[in-house]
Amino acid sequence: MHFKVQAACATLLVRFWPGIPRACGGPGLALIIESVSKSMTAGVRRSVFAAAVAAALVGGCASGDTGAAEVWDPIETPNRFIFAINRTVDMIAVRPLAVMYRDGVPEPAQKSVRNVLDNLGEPVTAINEVFQGDPSRAATTMARFLVNSTLGVAGLFDVATTLGMKRTKTDAGQTIGMWAAKGVEPENGGFYLVLPLAGPSNARDATGLMIDYAIDPFQILPIALNVDWFYYSAPRYALTAIDYRSRTMFALDDLEKNSVDYYAALRSAYTQNRAELIRAKREGTDSKSELERRDNLALVR
C-alpha cells in the first residue's frame, strides 16, 4: 500500500512536471522549505508530495532554453552560503577521512564496502527502472540484488557481475528528467540548489532524492522494525559519504584548483553531468536533441 501511494505520487509529478502553468519565485520556495522542515515531524509521504508539487511549481520557470544559457540559480546567495559551510565541513572532516580511507584501507576492503552499499541501493534502482519503462533492466537489477544478497554474502561480493549481469544505477531525479516534456532540456532541472552536506542539486534532483528516500525498502524496514538509527542509518550514510568522497576526490580537486569561481564551475559541471545521464535515458525517444543543442550552442557564440 505504502509503495503504491508513493508510486502514484511519482507518476503524478512526472506527468505534470513540465506542462502545467506555473507561478515563479517566492510562494513555491516557501512551500518547499516548509515541507522539508515538516518531513522531520510529520509523515514522510505527505511532505514528499508537497515538496514535489512545490518543486514542480518552481521548477519550470527556466523553460525554452537552448542549453547554452547559464544554470538557473535564483537563490544564489543562500546557495553560496550553504556551499561555504559544506566546504568547511569537507575541509576539516570529510575530505581528511576520505583520504585516510582511500590510502589506509586495503583495496579489497574498499571494494567490499562499495559492493555492500551498492547492493543496498539496488531496490531503489529497480523501482526507478520500472518507472523509466525498462522492466527488463529492472528485472536484471532485482536478480543482481537477490544473487549478491545470498551468494555474495549480504552484498560483500559482486557475484552477479561475474555471472554477466551488468550493474546499472539510476535515481528518481533521472526518472523525472526522463519523462519531462520534449521542450524541457535535461539541463533544466528547475532552480539550482546546494543541499547541506549532500552538495550540488536542483529542484528536480532534490525531489528525486526525497522520493528515493521514501521508496527505499532499506529505509522503510529499519523504521518498521524499530532499528536504532545509530546502528543502521548513521553508519550507512557515513560510509556512503566517505566512499563517494574518496571516488570524487580527483575530479573535485582538479575542478577546484583550475577554476576562478569554484561554486560556478561545480554548478555547471553538475548540471551538465546530470543532463548527460538523463539524455542517455531519453536517447530512445529523441536521440537528435543533444546534437541539435550543440548546433544551437555554436550559433550562440
Add this chain to the structure above:
Amino acid sequence: MLLLACRRVVLCLAVGAAAAVATLPASAADPGQLIQSTATEAIDIIKKTTPGPARQAAIQQVLQTSFDLPYMGQTALGVNWNKATEAERARFLKAAESAEARAYSERFGQYAGQTLTVGKVTPRPNGLFIVDSQLSQTSGQPVKLQWEVRDAGRGLRITDVKVEGVSMIMTRRSDFNSYIQSHGGTVEPLITELESRAAR
C-alpha cells in the same frame, strides 16, 4: 561596361575558388585521426616527462598545434568577448593557454596505462565534427570522452572536450562569467587573476 563587370565577377569567383582549393589540403586528415594522434602525443609526453616546466612546455606545444585556442577562448568568454579590447583578448588567450597547459601537465602524475579508443565520428551541418572516444584505465570504469573538432581555415582543430558529459568549455564559460559578474562586469580582473596564476 556590363561585360567588364561580368569579367570582374568571374575573376573574383576564380580567385575565390582558387583560395578555397588552396586551403583544402590542410584539412585532409579526418577528425578521428586527429584525436588519435593528439592522444598518442599526449601519452608520449606523460611517459617521457615528470610534472614541471618541461612537461608544461610540451603540452603547450600540443595545445597550439592541435587545438583551436582563439576559438575556444572566445567561446569560454561568451558575451564578454565582445566587450573586451583587442589587447585584452590577446592577454586573455595567452594567460588561459598557459593555465590550461599547467592544468594538464599536473593532472596526470605519471602514465598509468590509459589508452584512448576512438569511436564514431558525427559530422554536423554547421561544420563541426563530434568524435566519440573512450579512455580505458587499468583499474576502474572506462571514461567517456567526446571531442568537438572544427575546421576554421587552419586545418582540423579540436575545439572542446567533454568528459562524462561535462564540457570543458562550458564549465570554463560558467566559471569565467561568474567571476566577471562578481568583479565589476569587466574582463580585466579575470585576466589579472589568470596571469597571476600562470606566474605562480
